[in-house]
Amino acid sequence: MLRLVSLQLIVTVVAGLVAGLLGGWHALVSALFGGLCCVVPNAIMAGRLFLNTMRPGGADPISFFIWEFIKIALTVALIGAAAWLYRDLNWFALLGGFIVALKSYIILLFRH
Template identity: 80%
Template structure:
């Protein structure tokens, strides 16, 4: 799980660099913020899931679904905060950064 989160972070930085080349600093920050809207909730979810596996009974399905719901709610909250707080938002760059970070697991699947 840590590999996936670190890969998402690296892909987010790469998307930000590409957005900077295509659209300037505002596009770069928008793409990075969009990627972080995906990476941060996944990191919280991965840490909690890892902590639950270290319990004596292991991870139970209820905690998995609760933390999945929290991950989705945190993603929506971060996207809403990005829209409301960043005035120079480039929506296309933000959505692009989010999608690139969201689909970066495909690189891990095809690596083997």
């Protein structure tokens, strides 16, 4: 899971740089925010699931579904916070950064 979160972070930075070259400073920041709206909840969920596997009895399906719900709620909250707090938000760049980070796991599928 650490490889996936690291890859998502790297792809987010690359998407931010591309957006910055194409759309300027506000597009760069918006794409970074969009990618981080995907990376941060995934990192939190991965960390919690890893900790759940370390306890006696291992991880259970209920904890997975609870943390999946928390991840989705946190993603929506972060996108809302980005829209509310950053007045010069470029929605196209934000959604582009989010989708690129979300679909970056495809790179790991073709790696082997």
